[in-house]
Amino acid sequence: MNWTYKYRPLSTNEIVGQENAVKELIRFIKGNNPVIVYGSVGCGKTCSVYAVAQELGYEVLEVNASDQRNKEQIEQVIGNAAKQKSLFTKGRIILVDEIDGISGNEDRGGVQSLAKIIQDTAHPIVMVANDPYSKKLADLRKQCELIEFSRLDYPSIYEVLKKICKKENVEFDDLALKELARLADGDLRAAINDLQSICEDKNKLTQEDLDFIGLREKEQEITNALRLIFKSKDPKIVRQVFDNVPIDLDECFLWLDENLPFEYDGEDLANAYSCLSKADVFKGRIHRRQHWRYLVYQNDFMTAGVALAKKEKTSGFTKLRRSQRILKLWQAKMRNAKKMSISTKIAENSHSSTAKIVKDVFHFAKNYIAKNKEIIEELKLSSDEIEWITKKGS
């Protein structure tokens, strides 16, 4: 069983770090007021609604707004649910997830019909938005209370992980567990999933288990690559330096960013940072629009651009500094990025939503996919994705 489900909070006192949000939630649900809840990923929005419902004796009817393709469907599914009184229980909470997913442009009516539904609903409606301040939701927002769920800090995540370890008889190295909590970057679901992936079979968590996130062995190679960029002025040589470095280009970017000021100064430094900022622009485009062919520009600005930013070749080399924090956060994010991109492919092939796959399916499917070549081919996974999914601890 998925540990996130097994250890979901069954009552509100088991929810960590969201005291105010939960209090507000109870108040608005009791008052039958429509609310929009928002906050970072995996911090307890959905499970809080369920815990509150449980305590108040309500049933929850959950609808994913982005699964409803048009206005008619929103009216039919959510509208009907909002009108019907339940005979058997005290009440019903209608939980509408992903309201920003209601197709905004092709179908402006979706949000409006939701706004109409909440005006005469028989039941409290809780809507979940990623960005409640988006323009699209402006009309709806005026009629709703907003509740923010805060990003969970790492000690709270650590406490939850520790409890789970005790219940599952997992022996753990305390520092490693803290590190795992930190790496989750506020996402308790991710932290619990990581813990389960590592410990389910061997009931033990050690510092080495975090190596898949760590960088130890990779440090030498990135050092050599940066040395070439900082010392050489030959674009032919430097353009290829990252090809054999076993970390991705975005991470190399952070290394450059961190170390540039120790190598360059004055105008050279300004020029080099200007190249990095251009690389960053392409990086953004690649991530937003999946224009992978921009990778070559990002690479060129980071390598040849930075190398040629200095007026003269320099000698002497200060020891590289790594900012563990940024780098590790970044890696944790990249892990999620791969999870997202693979999940999107699964979703496309199974006609369901990416969000659903990430939350409910991915964790169970990944080992199966990793061992099954035909599925990998069918999903058309990229070599990066294959490497990631077949690696232990992904």
Ligand SMILES: Nc1ncnc2c1ncn2[C@@H]1O[C@H](COP(=O)(O)OP(=O)(O)OP(=O)(O)O)[C@@H](O)[C@H]1O
């Ligand atoms: N504040 C919390 N207290 C206790 N457990 C939590 C908390 N936040 C998350 N969890 C754990 O993580 C799981 C996922 O949380 P939940 O589904 O509520 O996140 P969410 O905020 O709705 O995320 P998303 O933005 O992806 O919808 C829960 O089932 C629970 O095990």
Ligand SMILES: [Mg+2]
């Ligand atoms: Mg949720």
